[in-house]
Amino acid sequence: MKDRTAETRTVTLTFGEDGILVVCSRPGYDQNESDARENLATCRQILGDKKAPVLVDMRQMAALDKQARKVYATESDFALAQAMLVDSAFTRISANLFIRVAHPIHPTRMFTSEDEAIQWLKGFLA
Numbered sequence: 001m002k003d004r005t006a007e008t009r010t011v012t013l014t015f016g017e018d019g020i021l022v023v024c025s026r027p028g029y030d031q032n033e034s035d036a037r038e039n040l041a042t043c044r045q046i047l048g049d050k051k052a053p054v055l056v057d058m059r060q061m062a063a064l065d066k067q068a069r070k071v072y073a074t075e076s077d078f079a080l081a082q083a084m085l086v087d088s089a090f091t092r093i094s095a096n097l098f099i100r101v102a103h104p105i106h107p108t109r110m111f112t113s114e115d116e117a118i119q120w121l122k123g124f125l126a
Contacts, residue, residue, distance in 0.1 A: 006042050010035045013046055019125050020118065021052045021079075025061035033067035040075055047078050053121035054079045055114075058091045064098075073102035080124040081107040083117035 004015045010029040014022045021043060029035075043054075054076070064072075076082070082104060084095040095110040107124070111117035 004046050006046050008035070008038050008042050011039050011042075013039075013042055015046050015052065018118075018122070019052055020121050021047060021054045022057065023054060024057040025059070027060040028062055030063040030065070031061075031068045032065050033071055036068040036071035037075075040071065043076075044078055051078050051080050053081045053083070053124040055083050055085060055117055055121060057085045057114075058095060059085060059087045061091060061094065064094060069098055069102045073098065073104040076104070076106065079106045081121060082109075083121050084108065084110045085114055085117055086110055086112060 003017060006013045007026075010026055010031050012024045012026060014024075016022065023039070023043070025031075031039075084098070086092045086095050092110065098104070099108050099110065109117075109120060111120070
């Protein structure tokens with residue numbers, strides 16, 4: 001399988017040969033409910049009928065509004081698990097807010113190391 005990629009206004013998505021969907025926030029874009037719905041639809045399109053662990057690289061993320069958090073937490077039915085990659089106080093706060101307040105429907109953890117995040121996600125591959 002060759003890597004599949006797509007881009008929306010706020011993220012770049014890559015579904016790799018390793019079976020992990022990587023979602024990288026594009027710098028400088030706030031995300032609202034409409035962005036969240038577009039991003040999830042693009043995830044489903046890139047995955048086809050598969051489910052996959054998801055690595056969300058938040059290191060370049062701008063603001064994520066309350067409705068976007070709710071959509072991501074409750075409508076990511078294709079995600080087996082989600083690792084959130086952070087590198088600053090802002091992204092740590094955003095990830096903690098998502099995990100503790102939005103209550104995602106799948107296992108979700110925050111990481112500062114991409115290698116550790118990928119290792120954790122590989123545990124969800126069948």
